[in-house]
Amino acid sequence: MTCRESDLLVREYQEINAHLRSNTGQFVNWFSFLLTFSLVTAGGVLVLDEHRQGWRGMALDYGLPIACLLLHVLAFAGILIFRHYIIAAHRKINDIIALLGDKHGSPVPVRFSLWMTHLMAAGFAVSYFAWLTLLILPWT
């Protein structure tokens, strides 16, 4: 391997590492915001029981829960895609390290990241079923 090729690989490694760090940070921040927002809104809808008249009542009873449930489906898809992204970045970094002849593996904490996404999915499952309950309650 020439010096130029080696430099290119090192730069690619640094870019992937920076990309991964930035995306992980943003993903965790957005996830935390969405989960908090979802649970606080669900609580708000639950206590607005006496304001359910006419169109506003319909929106609170059905519109908002259905919209939130659909958003949760998108969030689940995002979590799955994020898991694949972490694994893909980890493999690419491993390949680069092997090409550079280094004996150490990828520094990406894959197991931790996957457990983190499990916790995210668990949080979203709680939030999703809270909204499902809010959607079903007016029917009973």
Add this chain to the structure above:
Amino acid sequence: MTAEKSLGMGLKRGISLRCPNCGKGHLLRGYLTIRSPCEVCGNDNTIYPSDDFPPYLTIFVTGHIVIPLFIWSDVVYAPSLWLEAAIWLPVTVLMCLTLLPFMKGAAVGLCWAMDIVRTESAT
């Protein structure tokens, strides 16, 4: 053995716990272990990365069945809390354990239909 792959065919064969490639061989050995190779067509079904998708799918399906029934029974019969816990917790656990192999089959069938294989196997 298979003329054309389709999502419906993959899901149908997977949910019925048959090899997605031939639809005849058993997909699982034991509770959740993928049988490889298939005893009929010899296809290696371990290359399909079902990973954590089956538990997610199981929770999703179970929740949509258990939660409406739970709320309905609570409103209509208003049983005591201990009775509700005694009924719905075992029902939820049993439903999860029962559905999990079928959801795993569905996930494998989905991967087969969409040609999603583990990277190590693909290279």
